[in-house]
Amino acid sequence: MKKKLVSLLTVSAMTMSMLVGCGQGAAETATTEVAETATEVAETATQAAETATEAAETAGSADLADKKVGVCIYQFADNFMTLFRTELENYLISQGFSKDNITIVDGANDQATQTNQIQNFITQGVDVLIINPVNSSSAATITDLVVGADIPLVYINREPDADEEARWQSNSWNVTYVGCDARQSGTMQGEIIVDLGQDKVDLNGDGKIQYIMIEGDPENVDAQYRTEFSVKALEDAGWTVDCLDDQVGNWDQATAQQLVANSLSAHPETEVVFCNNDAMALGALQSIEAAGRKVGEDIYLVGVDALTEALEDVLAGTMTGTVFNDHIAQSHGAADAAINYITGAGNEYYIGCDYVKVTTENAQSVLDSLK
Ligand code: BGC
Numbered sequence: 001m002k003k004k005l006v007s008l009l010t011v012s013a014m015t016m017s018m019l020v021g022c023g024q025g026a027a028e029t030a031t032t033e034v035a036e037t038a039t040e041v042a043e044t045a046t047q048a049a050e051t052a053t054e055a056a057e058t059a060g061s062a063d064l065a066d067k068k069v070g071v072c073i074y075q076f077a078d079n080f081m082t083l084f085r086t087e088l089e090n091y092l093i094s095q096g097f098s099k100d101n102i103t104i105v106d107g108a109n110d111q112a113t114q115t116n117q118i119q120n121f122i123t124q125g126v127d128v129l130i131i132n133p134v135n136s137s138s139a140a141t142i143t144d145l146v147v148g149a150d151i152p153l154v155y156i157n158r159e160p161d162a163d164e165e166a167r168w169q170s171n172s173w174n175v176t177y178v179g180c181d182a183r184q185s186g187t188m189q190g191e192i193i194v195d196l197g198q199d200k201v202d203l204n205g206d207g208k209i210q211y212i213m214i215e216g217d218p219e220n221v222d223a224q225y226r227t228e229f230s231v232k233a234l235e236d237a238g239w240t241v242d243c244l245d246d247q248v249g250n251w252d253q254a255t256a257q258q259l260v261a262n263s264l265s266a267h268p269e270t271e272v273v274f275c276n277n278d279a280m281a282l283g284a285l286q287s288i289e290a291a292g293r294k295v296g297e298d299i300y301l302v303g304v305d306a307l308t309e310a311l312e313d314v315l316a317g318t319m320t321g322t323v324f325n326d327h328i329a330q331s332h333g334a335a336d337a338a339i340n341y342i343t344g345a346g347n348e349y350y351i352g353c354d355y356v357k358v359t360t361e362n363a364q365s366v367l368d369s370l371k
């Protein structure tokens, strides 16, 4: 069982306006500085996390078989969250929970539905809640509900904002967030392109990189950061970028397929297609192929997640690269945090993990590690 580094970062301890769309580019310096500070915090905090893990292991003999876990997923029809929840359930069982005491519900991408589900879990008296919010902006309401019922809460995947996280700490509430720093995934997407060399990517030789951006749900910080930091990596390498189109594909393959079909016909000069996740990159690939284009020859394409199908495309050369969004480390981290609350060991208020850059060189080993 692989247990990845679980460090903590107060990464979202910043307030800044996230500009979305072509022509963005503000707030970058501030972001970098905060990112550096966050890294330092992470390093200092790794030790604390290790101590907490040890404490948890000592206390881990507590009987989990009769403990009830409620899990709220924003939407079952999401490829990445499907991998996440499957691994989460299996790992909870491997840690001693009984399958019958783990209830996982589908928020159907509707916050009102999910809030109802949370209320039901509270009425049932679950011992811990793991929540992937539909809207991160509803986190304060969700936290109030759950903390008011004296149930520990582990947020996953969609990070609440800095003010909300600060509240958990200042009130010493049993609330934490487990996830990766989306800025890192964006940077890695950009680096995959930069590593190819400007001569190769600037297909029309005009000294600029013509790109289109397909974004996930713009309410989600993962979408905001990946959009911003992928392009920033090109600019940081001294490249000039030219945003031809920036569209919201809501993490969805079919939506992205349509958007990229439109973009490519309006902008045949597109050199790079950035997608905030692999599902949308798979949709983009369908349209790239339908337009008679060839990834690696007359266009480049990157995603995030490392879905099996995307890894196979990277190996086949039909996707330039992706970034492994470690659902194994995140689901295990979330389950461990839930256990730490149950055993009384407690948790830090942010539990982070690392993304991994994936290109043809390591796609096979990432694929093997997921089998
Ligand atoms: C993943 C997406 C997923 C989203 C759901 C992101 O971290 O990369 O694939 O749709 O989370 O919130």
Ligand code: CA
Residues within 6 Å of the ligand: 201, 202, 203, 204, 205, 206, 207, 208, 209, 210, 271
């Ligand atoms: Ca160009």
